Amino acid sequence: MRAGKVAGVQLILNNWFLLLMALFAAAGMLGKALVVFGSVLWHETAHALVAHQLGYRVREIELLPFGGVARIDRLGEAAASELWIAAAGPLSSLIMAGLLAMGRTAWPAWSEELTFCLHVNLTLAAFNLLPALPLDGGRIFRALLSRGRDYGQATAVVVRLGNLISLGLLAAVAFDYLVHQSINLTFLIAAVFLYAAAKAEASVVSFRIMRVLAGKKAELTARRVMPTVHFTAVAGAAARDVVRQFGPEQYHIVLIVDDNFRLRGALTETEVWEALPEHGLYAKIGDFLP
Incomplete structure (x- = not known):
């Protein structure tokens, strides 16, 4: 209503x-x-x-x-x-x-x-x-983790922690029932809610990552300026390992080198993103070069 x-x-x-x-x-x-x-x-x-x-x-x-x-x-x-x-x-x-x-x-x-x-x-x-998604503590913890690792990995850590909290609440419900012959409905509902919510977060994280990456192109077009991070990848590295380095706060430039560490070329984050449907996550990043 x-x-x-x-x-x-x-x-x-x-x-x-x-x-x-x-x-x-x-x-x-x-x-x-x-x-x-x-x-x-x-x-x-x-x-x-x-x-x-x-x-x-x-x-x-x-x-x-x-x-x-x-x-x-x-x-x-x-x-x-x-x-x-x-x-x-x-x-x-x-x-x-x-x-x-x-x-x-x-x-x-x-x-x-x-x-x-x-x-x-x-x-x-x-x-x-509580450090469990979608609670505020889980979002705060994920935001802090995202400063040192990619968004997907940070979400996975908090999802696992949320599942542990759910198990802890269920254990408290079982203990209360065995000792006092009563059921703590608040803990039971919270445990089910946190487990279901964590499962939902895990299922949409890949979509959210792709939306973040796609949205940067529009943001850069509108702002004209964006903080940029450069990093280097060997041409034989899998594209998925490169994409995992992309964070939400900066635009990324990937320098591609061969096995002798000679520069073969460079790819913008947008170029990597646009080439993914054609090559796939398991293709060599060197194949993305024009």
Whole structure:
């Protein structure tokens, strides 16, 4: 359900969210539920505002039964930008928690309500800082890893870490059941969600890498200037090993040398990209030379 726009960004209320609100209302807990999702909206709006300031288009913010998501075009295609956008959410929740802590002192009559809201924001910040995709902590960790390795490898590392966190949550659920004969539904849902989300990230990473590389040609055409990195490859190297060296933040020039390290020629990143459909990832990079 579309619920209007906030600062030009479409706000969507997921159908399951509306059902959950109805259930909370029936149980007499609608007020607390609105506090939770108000905190989520504050968290996601922080992502959107920082993304907008960095020049990204924020399409919509959707509130889900157990959180929210800000849909930002091209998020993840630049390591530095993704780091700041991802960090904005947990930071905003921590700032809100600090304000609420001061509010408890200023308005002691509202201590119980403010304490609940404080705990919600602290929990939201802590959960989102877990190093698992698509949580903010996973995006921050991937952005940091992308500074020293390619985007695909960085994503693979964080996906594996997310799977380990999912297994840890499932182990906690099993332990709780065996010891206390109760099921921790929060941990169970979080484990399933993180596993499914990590699997989805792994399935689209190749497409996202190709989109990053293709987009650089248009960006260079528009900006006319872009930071450039040169590196050298032996003519017999596989094209896939060359493509793995391409990062999202710079344009790349590949110097091709023979086995005696004599220069055979040079290829721009765009030339490598445009020749890939013809030669394939396993062809020798020397075959890409005109």
